[in-house]
Amino acid sequence: MKRIESLADLRAALAAARAGGAPVRFVPTMGALHDGHATLVRRARADGGVVVVSVYVNPTQFGPNEDFARYPRTPEGDLAVAEAAGADLAWFARDDELYPAGESTRVRTGAIGGVLCGVYRPGHFDGVATVVAKLLVATGADTLYLGEKDFQQTVVVGRMIADFLLATRLVVVPTVRDPDGLALSSRNRYLSPAEREVALAIPRALERAAALARAGGTVEAVHETLHAALGAEPGLRVQYGELRDSATLEAAQRMEQGTRAFVAAYVGSTRLIDNRLLVP
Incomplete structure (x- = not known):
């Protein structure tokens, strides 16, 4: 090289x-x-x-x-x-x-x-x-x-x-994740071991949203589940948790092909983002 x-x-x-x-x-x-x-x-x-x-x-x-x-x-x-x-x-x-x-x-x-x-x-x-x-x-x-x-x-x-x-x-x-589910990011190196544990709430929340979407949940129910899962971790300062269309980034009106969940949150002073396709 x-x-x-x-x-x-x-x-x-x-x-x-x-x-x-x-x-x-x-x-x-x-x-x-x-x-x-x-x-x-x-x-x-x-x-x-x-x-x-x-x-x-x-x-x-x-x-x-x-x-x-x-x-x-x-x-x-x-x-x-x-x-x-x-x-x-x-x-x-x-x-x-x-x-x-x-x-x-x-x-x-x-x-x-x-x-x-x-x-x-x-x-x-x-x-x-x-x-x-x-x-x-x-x-x-x-x-x-x-x-x-x-x-x-x-x-x-x-x-x-x-x-x-x-x-x-x-x-x-596709996103590469560590075995614990955290998406790889250059900013992960800012996290202390304790902060990394807090950060795991992000992929867990996305998984819960995806599970409800697979079960036929509505946009409103999936959005509520996403925020409830994020809010269950007190060390996480959520900036946004939204459902949007993958192609246009317009707010999702219904669960349909291309609907994706997006999250941004702070763990300490470190801002992390992640997303997950909910309806392939």
Whole structure:
């Protein structure tokens, strides 16, 4: 695996790969790689071609009081995870190239970026869509791999790809969980052992909601069950627990194909998100 920093070196490496007929498979990350990221890379590797992993903590998706400064940065560990999973190139993108002096253009994500996490993190998805657009232009990726755990992000990025007429194909890879059910996240490393036990209330609540949905529960009953299960854990500060359509992110009016439960909650100072498809 080759480590790359400059955009010129990235483009040269990808031009050589394309000359040999290799499609570009792209996994964007903010670093602090774990097995969830490795699963994305392994999926990209299985699809063939040249596999690119970007590592970049994007400042435009963080609010003024969020954890940009303390977000874990582990470049050597990231290289090891990416290489073991089968990446060909690890691109440590630079601020001065992604956001050069005088830059001012932003993607505006509209309604789908203003619900769920967008209510509590205004501008977050504009920052996500902007940096992903830049990364796709830089790599010319044929295929983009994102994790289901950040489901709203996959919808926002998919909409951006469609709206900008990009040829990139988006592949959403199922959430990877620890054996206890907690969804893998780079922010899990902030949790103390006691806080991790509290965090397990999130996947448990989603499972209870899914069980009631399978049994034929209504939207109102499933929503009530979700909140009751979350509220049963006093150490959990729930930000939202909602049922929405997977494709449009509109509020669910009935239990039908694509209905999904979304949760965001704080455990101590750590914000965690998760989701689960209720009606396949």
